[in-house]
Amino acid sequence: MKISIERGALLKAVSQAQSVVERRNTIPILANVLIEAEGDQVQFRATDLDIEVLDKAPAQVERAGSTTVAATTLHEIVRKLPDGALVTLNADSAAGRLTVEAGRSNFSLATLPKEDFPVMASSEYETNFTANAAVLRRLFDKSKFAISTEETRYYLNGVYMHVADGENGKALRCVATDGHRLARIDAELPEGAADMAGVIVPRKTVGELRKLLDDDEMDIAVSVSETKVRFATPDITLTSKVIDGTFPDYTRVIPQANTRRMEVDASEFAHAVDRVATVSSERSRAVKLQLEEDRLILSVNAPDSGAAEEELAVAYGDERLEIGFNAKYLLEIASQVDRENAVFLFNSSGDPTLMREGNDQSAVYVVMPMRV
Structure with a gap:
C-alpha cells in the first residue's frame, strides 16, 4: 500500500479513529487503526469491540492495499506535522513496517497483520431514518449530563433513545437519569422512525457521536436494531452496540x-x-x-x-x-x-x-x- 494524502484530511480521519481506541489494551490489535486504500480514497477503521468508527478521506492511491498501525502514535505524528504538508504512507507487509514521510520528516512504524483486526459484524437494521445533525445534537447534548456513572445500574449508563407520545403527537425522545436528576428531550419524529425499538446508547458512543454533529446543515443516516445503532455521514460511519438492559419507567418520577x-x-x-x-x-x-x-x-x-x-x-x-x-x-x-x-x-x-x-x-x- 502506498498513498499520498493532505495532512489536514489525514489528521481529521485519524483523530476520529484514535479517540475510539482504549488507552490500556490487553489485545494489541485493538490499539491499532486499520488503513485500507483503494481507488481514490483511504479508509481508517478503529474499534474497542463495542464501538467501531470508519472514516473515509480522499487520497492519491499509488498502490492499493491495507495495513494496521498504532492509532495514537500515528495521530501524534500527523498532529505535529506542518499545516498543508503532503503525507506519504508506504506499507511494507513483508517487513511489517509503515513509513510516514512529509517533507524532511521520516518515520518508520511497526504494523500488525490486517487479518487480526476485528471488524464489527454487520447487523440487519430494522429501522432506518434520516435526522438533521442539529436535532440530534440537541437531543443528546441536553440529556447526556444526567447519564449515570454507577456501574451497578449499567442500564442507566447511556441515553435511552425511543419513540414516545409528545406534546404534538409522536416524538423522537432521549432520556437519561442517574436517580438524582433526569433529562427528557423531545424532537419531531423523523419519517421512517415510527417503528424504532427503544435503545440505550452508551455514554462513550454519545461522546463519539458528538463529533459527527457539528454541521447544522448535514443530515445523519440513523439505523437501529435491537443490538446495534449506527450513525452515518457521507465520510464517517459510527457503529455501536447498545446497552443490553431495560431502561426503567422514567414517567413515574416526572x-x-x-x-x-x-x-x-x-x-x-x-x-x-x-x-x-x-x-x-x-x-x-x-x-x-x-x-x-x-x-x-x-x-x-x-x-x-x-x-x-x-x-x-x-x-x-x-x-x-x-x-x-x-x-x-x-x-x-x-x-x-x-x-x-x-x-x-x-x-x-x-x-x-x-x-x-x-x-x-x-x-x-x-x-x-x-x-x-
Whole structure:
C-alpha cells in the first residue's frame, strides 16, 4: 500500500479513529487503526469491540492495499506535522513496517497483520431514518449530563433513545437519569422512525457521536436494531452496540402535580448558584433556596469554610418554601437552558422539582432535593 494524502484530511480521519481506541489494551490489535486504500480514497477503521468508527478521506492511491498501525502514535505524528504538508504512507507487509514521510520528516512504524483486526459484524437494521445533525445534537447534548456513572445500574449508563407520545403527537425522545436528576428531550419524529425499538446508547458512543454533529446543515443516516445503532455521514460511519438492559419507567418520577411556579432569568440563576457554592469545600454541598413572593434567597452554610447568601428577583406568587439541592446538579440543569427564562415547578421540600425552558414543553428536567 502506498498513498499520498493532505495532512489536514489525514489528521481529521485519524483523530476520529484514535479517540475510539482504549488507552490500556490487553489485545494489541485493538490499539491499532486499520488503513485500507483503494481507488481514490483511504479508509481508517478503529474499534474497542463495542464501538467501531470508519472514516473515509480522499487520497492519491499509488498502490492499493491495507495495513494496521498504532492509532495514537500515528495521530501524534500527523498532529505535529506542518499545516498543508503532503503525507506519504508506504506499507511494507513483508517487513511489517509503515513509513510516514512529509517533507524532511521520516518515520518508520511497526504494523500488525490486517487479518487480526476485528471488524464489527454487520447487523440487519430494522429501522432506518434520516435526522438533521442539529436535532440530534440537541437531543443528546441536553440529556447526556444526567447519564449515570454507577456501574451497578449499567442500564442507566447511556441515553435511552425511543419513540414516545409528545406534546404534538409522536416524538423522537432521549432520556437519561442517574436517580438524582433526569433529562427528557423531545424532537419531531423523523419519517421512517415510527417503528424504532427503544435503545440505550452508551455514554462513550454519545461522546463519539458528538463529533459527527457539528454541521447544522448535514443530515445523519440513523439505523437501529435491537443490538446495534449506527450513525452515518457521507465520510464517517459510527457503529455501536447498545446497552443490553431495560431502561426503567422514567414517567413515574416526572411530577405531574407540582403547582408552585417560579420563573427566573436562567443565566442570573446559574451564576448566583455558582457564586454561593464557592464557599463549600465540596461542590456537592447543598444550596438552600428560600422562596417568598417575587424573591429568592440562595444560601450555603459550610461550617468548615464559611457561608454565603445571594438574593434574586423572581416571579413567584405562592406560599413560602425552603428547599435544598446539590449545587452541581442545579448548575448542570440551569446550564441546559437556551431560552432567557427557566421555569421551576415545586411541590414541597421533599418532592422532586421539575424545570422547563420557558414555555417549551419539549425539554423537561427533574432534580431530587437534598435535606438542608
